[in-house]
Amino acid sequence: MTFVARAPRGAFGRFCKWLFIGFNLLMLTLALANCAVVFPYVGSEDPDVAMGAGMFGALLAFGIWSIWPIGALVLGILALVTRGRRLTMEQVLPPS
Incomplete structure (x- = not known):
């Protein structure tokens, strides 16, 4: 019988x-x-304040929505790479 498990993450893996x-x-x-x-x-009520707030909000949203996917992709790959090693264990069954 074969069991497959993962070793625990190291300190750097937990950090990632x-x-x-x-x-x-x-x-x-x-x-x-x-x-x-x-x-x-x-x-x-002031159109200049409303326009400035709209432009600031759009710029901030664009920044967040451009950084978020790139950062999630890079950090997600790093988190996957730093997982524990795959361990395969064999257990010999007693004869019946």
Whole structure:
């Protein structure tokens, strides 16, 4: 009978995994904070303030949505590469 398992991650592997998780949570927080900060100013009575807030919000959203996929891809590959080694164990069954 054959069993397949993974060895535990090393210290660098755990760091990469939590860096990946933390990066994604940070990007989600920034995307939501963008909406929460900009929307009150977009509805301003002053058209210059509304236009400036809209342009700032669009620029910030573009930055977040361009950095997030690239960072997630790079850190995700790093987290996958630093997983523990694949272990295959053989167990000899007793004769019946």
